[in-house]
Structures are given as structure tokens and as C-alpha cells.
Amino acid sequence: MSEFYEADVNHDGYTDEVEVDHNSDGSTTYLVDTDHDGYADYAEVDADTNGDGYVDTVAADTNGDGYVDQVGVDSDGDGYVDQVAVDANYDGSVDYYVTG
Numbered sequence: 001m002s003e004f005y006e007a008d009v010n011h012d013g014y015t016d017e018v019e020v021d022h023n024s025d026g027s028t029t030y031l032v033d034t035d036h037d038g039y040a041d042y043a044e045v046d047a048d049t050n051g052d053g054y055v056d057t058v059a060a061d062t063n064g065d066g067y068v069d070q071v072g073v074d075s076d077g078d079g080y081v082d083q084v085a086v087d088a089n090y091d092g093s094v095d096y097y098v099t100g
Contacts, residue, residue, distance in 0.1 A: 009042070010034045028055075040064065054079060063090060 001022050006015040009032050019040070021029040027047035031040035041064040046055040056074040058081070061067060069090055072081040088095040 026051075050077070052077060065090065067092065 003020045003022075005018045005020065007018055008014060009016045009018065012034075014036070016036070017033045019031040021031070023029060025047070027045055030042075030044045030046070032042040032044075033039060034041045043061040043064070045057075045059045045068075047057045047059075048055055049057050054074075054077070056077065058072040059068045060070045060072075062069055067090070069087040070084065072084045074080060075082045082099060084098040085094045086096055086098070087093060
């Protein structure tokens with residue numbers, strides 16, 4: 001099921017279209033069109049991988065190329081992201097990890 005919203009996601013003063021898809025595996029996909037061309041420029045998937053009812057993994061395509069370039073994980077279930085993997089140069093491999 002898809003829902004559509006409008007919000008100024010990139011804070012440029014213009015509303016952006018946000019599509020929210022509720023997937024059959026329990027994850028939620030957010031697709032955002034920030035340049036108003038009808039195509040998603042930013043995609044994020046939130047998933048509850050351990051079945052506790054809370055999102056514990058967030059994967060994002062921040063440059064709109066169709067590939068995930070940032071992944072955040074709440075590994076201890078406290079509701080806060082503990083680890084982030086980032087592909088800063090978009091070459092398909094992780095450039096650095098942030099933990100804490």
C-alpha cells in the first residue's frame with residue numbers, strides 16, 4: 001500500500017513529494033522527489049529485522065542513483081542508531097563506519 005505526502009524534505013522552501021510504501025516484509029520504503037521531476041531523488045528503507053516492533057535498520061540512497069550508500073543499524077535495540085556504514089564516493093564499497 002502506498003501513501004503520498006508533501007513536505008519540504010530538503011529545506012529549500014518548496015514542498016517535495018514523499019511516497020510511503022508499506023512492504024509485505026514489514027519494512028517501510030520512503031521515496032522522495034526533491035527536484036520535482038517525477039522521479040525519486042532519495043530513497044530510504046526502514047526495517048524491523050528482529051520483529052520487536054521497532055525499526056532497527058535504515059538503508060538510504062542519498063544521491064538517487066538506485067544504490068544504497070548509507071546504512072544505519074540499532075544493534076542493541078535501544079531505539080538509537082549504533083552503527084552507520086557510508087559509501088562516501090558512491091563506488092559500491094563502504095568508505096567508513098561510524099559507531100557510538
